[in-house]
Amino acid sequence: MNMAVRTPDPKKLIKGATGDWEIIIGLEVHAQVSSNAKLFSGASAVFGAEPNMHVSLVDAAMPGMLPVINEECVAQAIRTGLGLKAEINLYSVFDRKNYFYPDLPQGYQISQYKQPIVGEGKVLLDMPEGVVEIGIERLHLEQDAGKSIHDQHPTMSFVDLNRSGVALMEIVSKPDLRSSEEVKAYLAKLRTILRYLGTCDGNMEEGSMRADINVSVRKPGDPLGTRCEIKNVNSMRFAAQAVEFEARRQIGIIEDGGKIDQETRLYDPGKGETRSMRSKEEAHDYRYFPDPDLLPLELDPAWVEGLKANLPELPDEKKARFVADYGITPYDAMVLTLERASADYYELVAKKRDGKAVANFMINELFGRLNKDGKGIEASPVTPDQLGAIVDLIGDGTISGKIAKDLFEIVYTEGGDPKKLVEERGLKQVTDTGAIEKAVDEVIAANPDKAEQAKAKPTLSGWFVGQVMKATGGKANPQAVNDLVKAKLGIE
C-alpha cells in the first residue's frame, strides 16, 4: 500500500473553510472481456442482439447446468495482467457471491474473492507535472449479470439475459489517485492499455467499461477518512464530475461538524450530484464461498510465458521508443500512442522521414481534422502514403506550410495524389527570386510611408512579408520573401 507515500501536491488540494483538503480516490473498473463466448458458457458475448437471443441453458440457470471455464477469457485476463505489469497468480479460485435479483438467474455471481487471477501491478499516468504511478491491487474474473427493464410494462419488469454470464475483469486500483484529473487520466490510460491488448474494447457508452469510484477526503497528513463508493459510472467526464461533487460534499459535512457514513452512492449526471443508494448496514452479506462446480484454476507457467511472448508493444514502451527513435517530445509521443492505430499510422509515415515534422503535421492537421468530423484514425480519408507525400513536399520546399494545409484539405475531402495535385492546381511554392523581387518592389513602391517607418522599426518588415505572400497567392517561399524584404528595406 503506497496510499501514504504520495506527498500531497498543493495544486491538487481543495480549499475548504477550515483549510486544505486532500482527496483520496481508488477505482474498481469493470472491463468486459473481448471474447466470442461467455465466461462459463458457449453463448455469444456479442453486444446488441435482440433480448434473450444469446442465452444458453447455463446462463438461464436451468436445473443441473454446470459452468465450464472459457480458456480465451482466462488468456485475456492474463494478457491484461501482463499489460498492467502485474503479478500473475498461477493458482486462483472462483467463488460464488450470493444474492437474489431477477437478472441474476443462478442467485449467485461467479467471481474471484480471496484468490484472484492477477495480483499487484501498476499504471503510469502522464500528468502535466510529470509521470504519476497508480498501483493496481488486483484483477479478477467474474460474470456480468443480465439486465432488468422496468419501462416496458405497467406492472411487470422484463429481464434480458444476453449479458448474463459475459466475462468481466474487475481491475481494482490502490487508493493512489488524488484528483478528478487523475481519475480521467487513469480511465483513459487503462482504456488505452486494454485496447492495445485487445482484451476489452473500452467502449464506455455500451457499458464495456464501468467504474465504481471510492472517494474520501482528509487533511494532508491525516489518516484516511471514511469512504463512499460511487457505483457504476459509465463515462470519464461523469467520473470526474462525480469525484468533484463527492469530495466537496464530504468536506462540507465534515466542516459542518458532521461525519461521513460509509455508503454506496449513485451519480446523477442530470443533476450533477451523488445520492445515497444504500448504507453500510444495508449492505448485502454475499456469503462468498468457493464454487464447488469449478476446480481451482491452475495455469501452466509455459502457457503464461507464451501469452507474454505474443503481447503487443504497450503504450508506455511505444512512447519511450518514439522519443528515442524519432526525436519527438514525450508529450507528442504520448498523444500519438493513445491509440494503437494512431501509433501504427505514425510509424508508417515517420519511417525514413523527419519524425518531428510528421508528428507535428499529424497532431495539428490530421487529428484536428478528424476530431472535427468525429472520426477515428481508422476512418481517416487520408492514407499514410498521402500524408507522407504532403510532408515530403514541405520538406523539399515544393510547398509552404500554409499551402500544405490547403493541400491537406483537398486530399482529405477529394482524395488524390498530393504530388500531382500540387502540379495540377499550381500550388508550387515560388522560389524564383526574380518574380519575388518584383512583387517586393511593387509592395514597397505602393507603401512608401510604411517603408520609411520600417527603417526605424524593423519588426514592420513582417507586414511587408505578409503583403508579398498575399500578392503571390501564398506560393512564394516565405524565407526568400523575408530575406528580400529586409534587403530592400535596408534593415538587417
Place this chain on the structure above:
Amino acid sequence: MTDLTSLTLAEARDALKAKSFTAVELTDAYLAAMEKARVLNAYVTETPDKARDMARASDARIAAGKAGALEGLPLGIKDLYATKGVHTQACSHILDGFEPTYESTVSANLWADGAVMLGKLNMDEFAMGSSNETSHYGSVVNPWRRNGSDVNLVPGGSSGGSAAAVAARLCLGATATDTGGSIRQPAAFTGTTGIKPTYGRCSRWGLVAFASSLDQAGPIARDVRDTAILLKSMASVDPKDTTSVDLPVPDYEAAIGKSVKGFKIGIPKEYRLDGMPAEIDALWQKGIDILREAGAEIVDISLPHTKYALPAYYIVAPAEASSNLARYDGVRYGLRVPGSDIIDMYENTRAAGFGAEVKRRILIGTYVLSAGYYDAYYLRAQKVRTLIKRDFETVYAAGVDAILTPATPSAAFGIGEKADADPVEMYLNDVFTVTVNMAGLPGLAVPAGLSAEGLPLGLQLIGRPFDEETLFTLGSTIEKAVGTFTPKQWW
C-alpha cells in the same frame, strides 16, 4: 414362461440377446408390475408410451445385430435426473411442471447403450432426507415388512423410489444419486445393491444439484453384477462437467467373482458405535468372516476423524445447497406464487415451494456462510474434510485395499416413526456413509443378511479412488456367501 420381471438385468440381457423374448415383452411385463405396485409410490411419473417406443427401437436394433450393452433393458430414473420432455422436479413442489429441454449426461449414456425408460422415481425433495418422507409426492413404501407385520416401512432415502422399485421388481435397475449415503442407505434398507462411485466418475451435468462437491450418480440394482453392468454405462468423462475425471471406464463386470486372496481389508474401530444394535455388529462380523475365509487378510485400522464427519457434512452440504437452490426463485420456471413486489414474490414462492427439511437446510447453509460465522463453521468443516480424506489416504498408503463397515446403524424403520424426533436422529442414518462422500471415495452397499424381524441389512465396502473394481470383487464374494434377498410380494 416364468415372470420376466424375476430375471436379473444380466439374465434379461442374455435372454434378449438369445431372442428368448422381445424388449417389448419385457417392457410390458414391467409396465404391468408397475401398475400393480402403485401403492408403493415408487414412481412419480410412468412413461409407458416412451418405454414401448424405446423397446420397439431396441427390438429393431437387436434384429439388425446392432444391440448396445443395455439393449432393451427397462430402467427407472430418479427424479433428480433431467430427462428431456419428462417430469424432472427432484420431487419438489417448487419445480412444478418442469420438463427440461435437455437430457442428463448419465441418462443419455444409458439410452445410448439401448436402455428403456419406464418412468421417474420418487425421492426425498432435492435429495435431502434419509427416509423418502420429504418428497412432495409422498412417502415411498418399502416392499419389505417386518415378520408378521403390516406396518409400512420407509425404503430409506434419498433414493427411496429407486431402491423400492428395484426391490419390488418394478425395473431391472435404477439410477440414483448419493450425497451423504442416498444410494447406500436405501439399498441396505431394501436388500438391494448400490454403489456410490468415486467423485468425478459420473458426470453431474443434468442432475439437479444438492451439494455439488459431494453429489455423485450411481446405480441401484438387484445384485452386484447388475450394479457393475449399469455403472459401466453410466460412467464417463464429460466436457460439460469439469469435475468429471478423464480415466478409462473399466469393464466392471469382469471384476465379479474374482479371487479376493491377498486383499487387505481394513476394519475401522471408529465405526463400532456405542449402543449399536447387536445384530449390526454380528452382521459386520459375518462379513469379516466371509472375506477372511475367501482368502482376504483382515486388519484393524483407525480413521481417527470419523466422529467429526457427520457434523462437518451437515455444514458443507447445506452451505452448498443454500446457494444451489437460490435459482428456484419463481422467475424463470417451476412454481411462482405472486407477490406485491419481487421480494414478496420470492418469499411467497420459496415459502410454498420448499418443504420443511429443504428450508431447514437452506437456513443452516445460509447461517454457516454468513459474515462472522464462515470461519467458525464452513472453513472449519472444510479443514475437517481434509483430515477425513487424509485418514483414508493413510490407511490406503499402508496397503489396505478396501474397508468394510456396516452400511447403516439399523434396519428400515416405520413411516412417520421419526416424525417428531430431533432431525439429528434422522441425520444419524448417514453416520457410516458420509465419510465416503467427504473423501470423494467409492462405496458399495451390499445386502448381507436379515434382521431378527426379517428386514434386510447391508454392509458397506469403501475403496480407493477409482478402484470400484475391487469393491465389485469383494461385494460379489459376500453376495456369493449370503445370496440375494427378495421381499415377499404383498401389494
